Amino acid sequence: xxxxxxxxxxxxxxxxxxxxxxxxxxxxxxxxxxxxxxxxxxxxxxxxxxxxxxxxxxxxxxxxxxxxxxxxxxxxxxxxxxxxxxxxxxxxxxxxxxxxxxxxxxxxxxxxxxxxxxxxxxxxxxxxxxxxxxxxxxxxxxxxxxxxxxxxxxxxxxxxxxxxxxxxxxxxxxxxxxxxxxxxxxxxxxxxxxxxxxxxxxxxxxxxxxxxxxxxxxxxxxxxxxxxxxxxxxxxxxxxxxxxxxxxxxxxxxxxxxxxxxxxxxxxxxxxxxxxxxxxxxxxxxxxxxxxxxxxxxxxxxxxxxxxxxxxxxxxxxxxxxxxxxxxxxxxxxxxxxxxxxxxxxxxxxxxxxxxxx
Amino acid sequence: xxxxxxxxxxxxxxxxxxxxxxxxxxxxxxxxxxxxxxxxxxxxxxxxxxxxxxxxxxxxxxxxxxxxxxxxxxxxxxxxxxxxxxxxxxxxxxxxxxxxxxxxxxxxxxxxxxxxxxxxxxxxxxxxxxxxxxxxxxxxxxxxxxxxxxxxxxxxxxxxxxxxxxxxxxxxxxxxxxxxxxxxxxxxxxxxxxxxxxxxxxxxxxxxxxxxxxxxxxxxxxxxxxxxxxxxxxxxxxxxxxxxxxxxxxxxxxxxxxxxxxxxxxxxxxxxxxxxxxxxxxxxxxxxxxxxxxxxxxxxxxxxxxxxxxxxxxxxxxxxxxxxxxxxxxxxxxxxxxxxxxxxxxxxxxxxxxxxxxxxxxxx
Numbered sequence: 001x002x003x004x005x006x007x008x009x010x011x012x013x014x015x016x017x018x019x020x021x022x023x024x025x026x027x028x029x030x031x032x033x034x035x036x037x038x039x040x041x042x043x044x045x046x047x048x049x050x051x052x053x054x055x056x057x058x059x060x061x062x063x064x065x066x067x068x069x070x071x072x073x074x075x076x077x078x079x080x081x082x083x084x085x086x087x088x089x090x091x092x093x094x095x096x097x098x099x100x101x102x103x104x105x106x107x108x109x110x111x112x113x114x115x116x117x118x119x120x121x122x123x124x125x126x127x128x129x130x131x132x133x134x135x136x137x138x139x140x141x142x143x144x145x146x147x148x149x150x151x152x153x154x155x156x157x158x159x160x161x162x163x164x165x166x167x168x169x170x171x172x173x174x175x176x177x178x179x180x181x182x183x184x185x186x187x188x189x190x191x192x193x194x195x196x197x198x199x200x201x202x203x204x205x206x207x208x209x210x211x212x213x214x215x216x217x218x219x220x221x222x223x224x225x226x227x228x229x230x231x232x233x234x235x236x237x238x239x240x241x242x243x244x245x246x247x248x249x250x251x252x253x254x255x256x257x258x259x260x261x262x263x264x265x266x267x268x269x270x271x272x273x274x275x276x277x278x279x280x281x282x283x284x285x286x287x288x289x290x291x292x293x294x295x296x297x298x299x300x301x302x303x304x305x306x307x308x309x310x311x312x313x314x315x316x317x318x319x320x321x322x323x324x325x326x327x328x329x330x331x332x333x334x335x336x337x338x339x340x341x342x343x344x345x346x347x348x349x350x351x352x353x354x355x356x357x358x
Numbered sequence: 359x360x361x362x363x364x365x366x367x368x369x370x371x372x373x374x375x376x377x378x379x380x381x382x383x384x385x386x387x388x389x390x391x392x393x394x395x396x397x398x399x400x401x402x403x404x405x406x407x408x409x410x411x412x413x414x415x416x417x418x419x420x421x422x423x424x425x426x427x428x429x430x431x432x433x434x435x436x437x438x439x440x441x442x443x444x445x446x447x448x449x450x451x452x453x454x455x456x457x458x459x460x461x462x463x464x465x466x467x468x469x470x471x472x473x474x475x476x477x478x479x480x481x482x483x484x485x486x487x488x489x490x491x492x493x494x495x496x497x498x499x500x501x502x503x504x505x506x507x508x509x510x511x512x513x514x515x516x517x518x519x520x521x522x523x524x525x526x527x528x529x530x531x532x533x534x535x536x537x538x539x540x541x542x543x544x545x546x547x548x549x550x551x552x553x554x555x556x557x558x559x560x561x562x563x564x565x566x567x568x569x570x571x572x573x574x575x576x577x578x579x580x581x582x583x584x585x586x587x588x589x590x591x592x593x594x595x596x597x598x599x600x601x602x603x604x605x606x607x608x609x610x611x612x613x614x615x616x617x618x619x620x621x622x623x624x625x626x627x628x629x630x631x632x633x634x635x636x637x638x639x640x641x642x643x644x645x646x647x648x649x650x651x652x653x654x655x656x657x658x659x660x661x662x663x664x665x666x667x668x669x670x671x672x673x674x675x676x677x678x679x680x681x682x683x684x685x686x687x688x689x690x691x692x693x694x695x696x697x698x699x700x701x702x703x704x705x706x707x708x709x710x711x712x713x714x715x716x717x718x719x720x721x722x
Contacts, residue, residue: 073680077696085685092681094419095393101401101417102388104361106460120680127421128460299388306409307385310402314472315389 003038009133009158011036011169014045020169027169036169042139042146045162045169050190052117052138054087055080060140064147072148090294091118096181097125098296099289099349103216105129109176112210114163114203115183119145122157125179132157133175137164137190164190166202172209180207181220182294185236188263196265204279213356217281218349220293224266226346227331233346236264269343272350281352288345299349302342309336360386360401362459363415367403374453378412381405386415393683395675396420398427398586402468411468414450416586417461424462426586431455431464433588437563441506448499448580469581471574475608490635493605495580496573497639500565500597501646507563512591514559522561522593523551523660530663533670534706543713550656559649564592569604595657596664598643602636619688622708626658627718637720655719662712666705673700 003024011020011027018031027036027043037044051057063075081088090096097120105111109129113122116134118141126132134157136142142159149157162168166187180203187203188196207217222229222236224243229235235242239257242250243266254262267275269286276284285303289296290311298315300308312332317325335341364384371380384403391398397419402411418424434452437445450466457463474492514522527544536544565572566587574581606625609632610617625632644651676682677700687693687702689710712719 073677073696076680077677077682077699081685081696089681089683093393093683094679094681095390095397098388098390098399101359101399101461102361102386104459105359296388297390301385301387304385304404304407306407307387307402307404310404310409310411311387314476317476 003041005155006038006041006043006158008131010171010174011043012171014165014167014169017171040143040146041150041159042142043160043162043169045160046137046139046164048137048164048190048192049139050137050164052136052141052186054090054117055084057140059083060144064140064143067144067147067151072144072151075144090120092120093295094120094124096295097121099218099220099287099293099299100125100128102285102287102299102349102351103177103218105177110174112168112170112175112178114168114178114180114207115186116145116159117141117182119148119157119159121179121181123148123152123154126154126157129177130156133160133170134158135160135163135168137162166191166193166199167206168210170210173212173215175210175215176212177216177218178207178211179218181218184219184221185264185266188265196263200265201275201279204275204281208279208281208354211354213354215354217276217352217354219272219276219352220289220347220349221272222266222347223343223345224268224271225344227344228346230344236266237262269348272348276350276352280354282355283353285351286342287349287351288342289347289349291346293347293349296349302345302348305336305339305341308341309333312336359417359459359461359463363401363463366456366458378405387411391416393419393676393681394672395679396423396426410470413453414466414468414583416464416466421461427455427462427464429588430466430584430586433563433585433590434466436590437507441503445503445506449582449585469574469583470579471576471581473571474573474575475570475605477575486631489605489609489632492570492573492575493602493635493639495575496568496570496601497598497643499580499582500568500601501643503565504562504594504597504647507590508560512561514554514557514561514593516555519551519555523554526660526664526667529667530706530709533667534701540710540713543716547656547659550653554653554656557650557653559594559653560647561591562594562647564589565597566592568597568601570601570608571604573601593657593660593664594647594649595640595643595654596661598640599658599661600665602639606632618704619707619711623711623715626720627711627715633720640720655716658719659709659712662705662709666703666709669703669705670700673703 007022013020013029013032013034015034016029016032018029020027020029025038063079067075076088076092080091105128107130110131111125111129113132113134116122116136119134122132122134134145139161142161146159184200184203187199191199193199229243232240234240237254237258242253242262250262254260273284288300288302290298298311300311312329316329335344367384383406387402389400391400399417399419401415403413403415405412416427418427431452434449437449450469453465455462455464477488531544566589567584572582572584574583606621607618610621624630625636640654673682677696682699684699687699688704688707689702
């Protein structure tokens with residue numbers, strides 16, 4: 001019965017691109033006869049058994065059991081919060097999706113949350129959209145989202161296990177909006193593709209194809225040359241300065257210290273623009289989320305220096321960090337006057353449109 | 359929502375703002391407002407290359423609950439009708455409250471200036487002169503506002519004592535587990551309540567969130583923003599106490615969570631230059647509003663328990679949504695369960711501290 005609701009969604013076969021038929025416990029391709037399991041209401045499309053370890057796998061399995069028996073809130077409040085407030089906030093703070101107001105969402109929108117993680121963004125979007133398909137390549141996260149969805153009776157979220165090959169089992173021109181929030185940089189780790197840049201391009205190209213005409217892509221991601229990295233903040237691989245190095249040097253450095261290559265690529269302002277335009281997007285807008293795209297308190301458009309100047313003069317608070325805050329303030333003023341600010345900010349919220357070709 | 363709002367403004371520009379030239383472009387700066395349910399999000403709207411915003415758009419985080427937006431819209435319109443130009447120039451002018459992009463959007467004019475809490479940023483040690491001046495300006499404005507808006511002649515009397523005094527106390531006592539001294543304290547309040555009832559104090563137009571971050575100051579202008587918690591009939595002294603409490607917090611330099619209780623104690627229960635300033639401010643307000651000094655303590659505990667009751671309801675709503683933005687309670691008792699947390703907020707602990715140290719309250 002729970003699998004019947006998946007009939008609301010059009011799935012296609014990742015192999016031959018034909019329609020998949022819902023046979024209760026499987027999605028079956030009418031053409032090549034491939035079968036995709038549906039387990040506990042979740043379709044399985046993943047090839048790798050990737051696990052994103054913000055929380056250990058053992059803990060996550062325990063959390064799912066507790067969520068099933070006692071409720072998802074108990075997991076967050078009594079288990080996750082005391083252990084790690086940051087992850088608890090990441091999993092439950094709805095303001096993480098505050099950038100959504102810049103998207104042209106409506107009650108008819110069909111949205112893909114690619115790399116949904118704990119699913120809080122999907123939950124927020126489900127209140128304003130028609131359907132939210134939440135796809136992640138970590139099964140345990142999708143499982144937790146499905147438990148939460150059932151308990152909250154949210155009927156328009158559809159958790160799917162997959163997305164780890166840069167492609168997803170949906171037809172072209174299916175979505176109004178696609179969300180890649182803190183996801184694109186991990187494409188090289190999740191996909192089988194060895195070259196991370198190729199993996200990212202594949203993902204972006206897929207997004208372009210899956211979007212309807214005039215559809216929007218949202219990307220939340222770090223800036224490779226962000227001043228925080230210049231000052232020594234750790235990269236996604238927990239090493240310092242790797243995003244600033246030439247790629248081959250970063251790769252060698254990563255092998256030296258971590259016995260694995262440098263895969264979590266971030267890019268510069270110009271490189272993001274180029275990458276996104278290459279696959280066909282246009283009307284690309286860049287915003288600065290402060291303090292980060294994961295928990296934005298402010299979102300500032302980067303195409304208008306006057307707005308950023310206003311922020312610095314009136315909204316930037318330096319009380320809690322007296323010396324550091326003053327340094328940031330004065331350096332920011334200088335960079336703004338030289339029109340360099342947008343190249344050195346820590347992260348971007350990027351919105352790109354797929355314009356209809358006439 | 360923003361693309362739809364942009365289109366709406368451009369399309370209806372001449373109808374809405376006939377006196378202003380149609381812009382080529384509008385830029386939006388998003389500010390995360392309160393996350394506590396229902397919560398809000400704010401957008402400062404800039405026209406073309408202007409260095410200051412023209413408008414402020416507000417949206418409720420919960421599309422099903424726009425009560426706060428409606429409250430702000432209605433109350434700003436009311437103030438605009440009855441107050442002097444001095445007051446009107448210091449508040450935002452409401453433009454519309456419309457359904458746009460699946461959200462109710464309140465659009466109002468943006469005020470100039472910087473929050474007075476931010477004027478402390480560069481000063482170390484904290485400038486007493488600046489704080490005194492800002493206190494004086496804010497309180498002068500508040501007194502004038504309360505006098506000008508006190509047109510309904512509504513008073514605190516036997517008919518409404520239950521709503522304004524007894525009910526909040528009952529709610530506080532039943533929500534939080536009180537110790538013997540606290541129970542005795544509330545029992546002893548009955549005499550003071552009776553005395554207060556006989557004085558027929560007026561009910562005033564309450565801003566409801568009169569904190570230093572909502573008071574803007576620029577060279578020539580003074581502005582008060584964020585009116586969503588305003589009410590036309592509120593208790594005297596509430597706005598003043600709220601301002602003085604939060605101005606005390608604004609002067610702390612360390613981690614916010616750990617210093618708020620000690621800041622409260624220093625401001626209201628100790629002897630120092632800031633508590634002296636607070637005493638003077640309260641006395642001045644009471645003199646102008648004809649409040650007897652022996653009523654101040656009752657108003658203060660009512661102020662605290664009203665905030666504690668509201669804080670508890672907000673935390674319960676947040677818990678329902680799944681996120682309480684508190685890593686630990688304020689009492690420091692180490693109870694980290696969420697049922698313990700929602701009853702361990704800032705204001706209930708301040709209430710308790712006040713009850714325990716009542717005799718030290720500002721020498722009143």
